[in-house]
Amino acid sequence: MNNILVYCEIENGRVADVSLELLTKGRGLAAQLGCKVEALAVGSKLSDVEKELMRYGAHIVHVADDERLDPFRTLPHAAIITGVIKTEQPQIVLFGATSVGRDLAPRVSSALKSGLTADCTSLEIGNHTDAKGNSYTNLLYQIRPAFGGNIIATIINPDHRPQMATVREGVMKKEPLPAPVQGDVKKVEVKKYLQDADFAVRIIERHIEDRKIDIKGASIVVAGGYGVGSKENFKQLFDLAAVLGAEVGASRAAVDAGFADNARQVGQTGVTVRPKLYIACGISGQIQHTAGMDQSAIVISINTDANAPINQLADYAIVGDMNEVIPKMMKSYRENSR
Amino acid sequence: MTTSLKIVVLAKQVPDTRNVGKNAMKEDGTVNRAALPAIFNPEDLNALEQALRLKDRYPGTTVHLLTMGPGRAADVIREGLFRGADGGVLLTDRKFAGADTLATSYALAQALRKLQPHIVIAGRQAIDGDTAQVGPQVAEKLGWPQVTYAEEITSYDGKEMVIKRRLERGVETVSATLPLVVTVHASAPDCRPRHAKQLLKYKYAKTLTEIQEAGADYDADLKNADYLRIPEWGVADVGGEETQFGLSGSPTKVKKIENIVFQAKESKKLTAADGDIDGLIKELMANHTIG
Known part of the structure; x- marks a missing residue:
């Protein structure tokens, strides 16, 4: 049976959240396709790794355990994944769109001459009929924003297997099974796949750095965009966040401009957040960004431009200068919480 | 051991998707792609700067640009020449059209086999697709190692190159032997501006097609200035399997494109006035959103 294979990233001896999210998603897709989910863990000292992977639905756990495989390096990991895919013939392979996955997956796709879609925001199963009238059933629809987030594209791989995709952390939900799958562990013969040149x-x-910044888990996010203007001005967002018990997020433009750390980036190429309150300061609201926050329960935008696209998504659109608005918000909050 | 390097920088001309202004919006709220200006992909400029720094440091080093696209993509090569590159090649052919990242990598790799550089440096990703796939795929096609997300090439001793990488949550320093493909992250230094001397030297650089369009006189003027002729290569020039190029070499197909339409939802308009802000905070506290 051509199953779904998830490449499981190991960081500091633990399975990365994004991999568990992909196993969770993989379970749903596998149920639709009538196949199973397999996991591939590549690293060192991986005893017991299968326990967690089976708790998230892996029926077969392939373990490639060798001290040379940790920390991650592209070539040896790519060689092992390519080898396992050729042997196991999965129909779908999923990777996290992390520093590791985005480096590794294209290398593997090229070795397999198979298509890869980066940074998917949604994965679905569906059919397709091409212009020549050929019809295909049960393809993976790989859905992603493109063109700077101004379009949403549905990508398919009709004729090549496996169908491969990367997905950002936090885009899919992570849900363990009530009881773990009683699956099999298959030891990967590491030496068979590796050469000195790797x-x-x-x-x-x-x-x-340890994962200190946790915007994904925050119930309130105060985020800033390019309109914040400087790293110094970003401090005001931290002040407001401290008062509200919030975490600070940033748009890609703000991260690119050096106003905020990479780890704070919200959006298609950053983290997806679903807080109960999202305060967007100086963020214009390109889809690239809103794809990562449009499921927030309440959105407040603070922007000097009344016509900024973010205002169309906001529940409260404050037209004004954040340098004026943020101190007033803090003052009002302090007074009213007495 | 010699440290002079033959470098090829992969560069792409892209529509400037970062600032979609009102002029680029159609009446129905979707983006008019034709109205966006064509620019040198930002991270490819970071890549060019790393290449030029190697050229500054290691005498005898040459930097060539390789780009794939329609005729107007020659602008990317000219821009590179103005900033300090030594030459460039435009890959242009109808048979390249409709390429996904895999078919693009195949075409680039074929051209690179012909150019035979010691090192290929490219931007991490292009802003029109944001896939970050072409660098690693080119490396795989050539059978070379890859170092992605480079922030700085710190040293090269004729054998090993030391490179600092920017990861999502940290930094890593690696050493690698050449040949090598390096992709450069946006956090790397910005590219130097155009140099007046280079600008004068390469102002009249044109591709074969452009020279033909300019007429016989122009061609004659370039008689003793071959460096102003930008080579154009097609499928026949780079060789390879025809089916691996363009649409036929692309496993991924676009099933559907939806234009994003900004839909208005009911939102409360507020100002920065004290009363507005105070009212908002009270409302949020009353419904336990905050506090």
Whole structure:
């Protein structure tokens, strides 16, 4: 049976959230297709990794365990994944759209001469009839914003297998099963796939920060865009966030301009958030950004431009300068919470 | 051991999707793509800067641009020349049209086999698609290692190159032997501006097609200035399997495109006046959204 394979990213000995989200999504897709979900974990010291993966629905867990596979390097991981895909013939392969997945998946897709869609915001199963009248059933619809977020494209791979996609963290929900699947563990013969040339890149130094910033889990997000103007002005967002017990987010433009850290980026190429309150300051509201926050329960926008697209999504559109509005919000909150 | 390098920078001409102003919006609220200005993909400029820095540091190093696109994409090569590159090639052929990332990588890799650089440097991703796939796919096609998200190429000793990478939640320094494909992250230094001397030198650089359009006199003027002729390569020039190019070489197909229409929803319009802000905060506190 051609199953769904999820590449499971291991960070600091733990399975990354995005991989568990993809297993959860994979379960749903597999139910529609009448197939199963398989997981592939590549790393070092991976004993017991299958327990968690089976809790999220993996029927078969492929484990490639070798000390040379941690920390992540592109070539050895790509060689193993390519080898496992050729043997197992999955119909769909999913990767997290992380630093790792976005580096790895295109390399694997090229080796397999198979299509890959990056940063999908939705995955569905559907049929297709092409211009010549050929019809296809049960294809993976890979849905993503493109063109700077001004269009939403549905991409398919009618003739090539596997159908491959990457998905950003937080886009899919992560839900464990009430009881884990009683699945099988298959040990990957690492040595069969690796060559000396796969170790051409050597890691000299590595600083990975712990996940301190948690905008995904925050119930209130105060986010800033390019309109905030400077890194100094961004401090006001941190002040407001501290008062409200919120986390600070940023648009891609603000991150690119160096106003805020990468980890704070909300949107298609950042994190998707669903807080109960989202305060957008100086954010124009391109789809690239709104794709990551439009499920917020309440949206307040603060923008000097009354015609900014974000105002059409906002429940409260404050037309004004955030340098004026934010201090007033903090003052009002302090007074009213006494 | 020699440290002079033959570098190819992959660059793409893209529509400027970052600032879709009112002029680029159609009446129905969708984007008029034709109205967007064509620019040098931003991260490819970061890549060019890394290449030019290597050229500054290691005498004898040359930097060539490789771009694929319609005739007007020659602007990208001219822009690169103005900023310090030594030459460039435009890949242009109807058979390249409709390429997804895989078919694009195939065409670029075929051209690179002909150019035979020591190192290929490209932007991480292009702003029209944001896929970040072409760099790694070119590396795979060539059978070369890849170093993605580079922020700085710190050293090269004729054998090993040391590169600092910017990851989502950290930094990593790696060393790699050449040949190598490097993709450059937006956090890398901006590209230097045009250089007056280069601008004068390459002002009249044109592709074969452009020279033909300009007439026989123009062609004659370039008789002793071959560096002003930008080569144009098609499928026949780069070789390879015809079915791997363009639409036929693209496993992914676009099933549907939906234009985004900005739909208005009921929103309360407020101002920065004290009363408006105070009212809002009270309302949010009353319904327990905050507090």
